[in-house]
Amino acid sequence: MHLFDRKMELVSYLEGERKKNRTLGLVPTMGALHTGHLSLVKKALSENDLVVVSIFVNPTQFDKKDDLDKYPRSLERDIDLLKTVSKKIVVFAPTVDEIYGDQVKSESYEFDGLDKVMEGEFRAGHFDGVGTIVELLLRTVAPNKAYFGEKDFQQLQIIRKMAEIKKLPYTIIGCPIEREPHGLAMSSRNERLSKTTREQAGFIHDTLQTAKSKFGTESATTIADWVKSEFKKNPVFNLEYFEITDEATLTPMLKKQDNQKYRAFIAVYADGVRLIDNLRLN
Template sequence: MPVFDTKKELKSFLQKERSKNHTVGLVPTMGALHNGHLSLVKAASKQSDTIVVSIFVNPTQFDKKDDLAKYPRNLAQDIQLLKTVNPEIVVFTPSVEEIYGDNLISESYGFDGLDAVMEGKFRSGHFDGVGTIVELFLKTVAPDKAYFGEKDFQQLQIIRKMVELKQLSTQIIGCPIEREPHGLAMSSRNERLSKATRMEAGFIYSTLQAAKSKFGTESAKDIKDWVTVQFAQNELLELEYFEISEETTLAPIQEKQANKKYRAFIAVYAEDVRLIDNLRLN
């Protein structure tokens, strides 16, 4: 399995691949890989000849240093897991210095308000950090397609906006959420949960499903109030936000319109771990 930790080595390798008329797909990750990541790799493998999986914990998208320090890292295990999917996957594992040099700061983007709600409201500077690292990787790898999970749906929409703003040629592909048997959206952060709390966190998805069933007959305000009550009665889970938003603009729902698609978004604390999820409602 080719593993590179410098941009120069990676670009040299990809140049040879493109000389064979190979298309290139990129799956950006922060490591601690799980079946959700592997589903992205499998999707990429169906559409691209050469697959690059980046493993890089990006410091500029963490608004809390403690969260960055606790983020799980196991490169050797990640590489072994990728080998089970395809031993020809190209792994890019740069250092912070290789990516940022002496300039460890985020670019400031204008995301047309996509970053002003939900995650952006609660995590200052987060999406500027995401946009910065994804732009750097897209310019380094120059993939034909890049694959992202819909668990981070707001992030997906923001990356699409960044590609539009920067006039990059990469096609951004969104892939369905992979879930644990009890419904919890797969996330590297799940590994930090105790067994009991991890099971209880399936309550997040069951609540989203109930909200979806209510969406056809009840108002958004009533649904939001109901969700708030459900979490107030749960001793292990603390609701940070629940929002119903229009899917394209991410604007909170004002009045339901038949020609628009809506999605429920949620963020919850379980122990000291922050979990997010979303579900299309119509």
């Protein structure tokens, strides 16, 4: 396994690998790796000769400094975990200065409205930060394929849009959500939950599953009202939003169309930790 913290050193190494006709996969992460991340890495390894895993807590996608400061960092543990998966992994773990120099700010993007709803509504500037770091990683690594988890489905759609707008010739692959035994979507933030709250957090996924069962016969407004009432009954979890949207455009569903795919999105606070999840409905 190779570890790089400088862009130019990484680029030089990867150019040598390309001369050997090796295909490259990219798995961007912010570290604090868990089984969900490893599933992305394994998927990438199954489809490429070599995989680059980036580990970088990107400051420009955090709208709250407190959230950035509390984000778990565990580079040595992450590397040890990746070693258990394969030796065909290259780790890129740059510093903030290496990525941004002396000016830590994001680029400005037009995502055709994909960034104006849900996460975009509640996290100002978040997706500009995401677009900035992902574009930089894609251009630096120049992978054949890049892999992202569907837990951040809105982010996945925005990355696809960014690649389309910027005409980046890299295939963006979405991978299924990995869940804890009780249904909670795997996330590095889960480590900040108390043991009791974490055990109860299957409530979020259970609610989505019931919303899915209601989707065939009830309106989006009726389902949303039901979700809100369920969370009001549960003092452990504070609902920030619940939305049913068109999967492609992320626009709220007004009237169900037979040829459209729909997905439910949810954001919840528990123990001061923000948790997100989503589920395809049809």
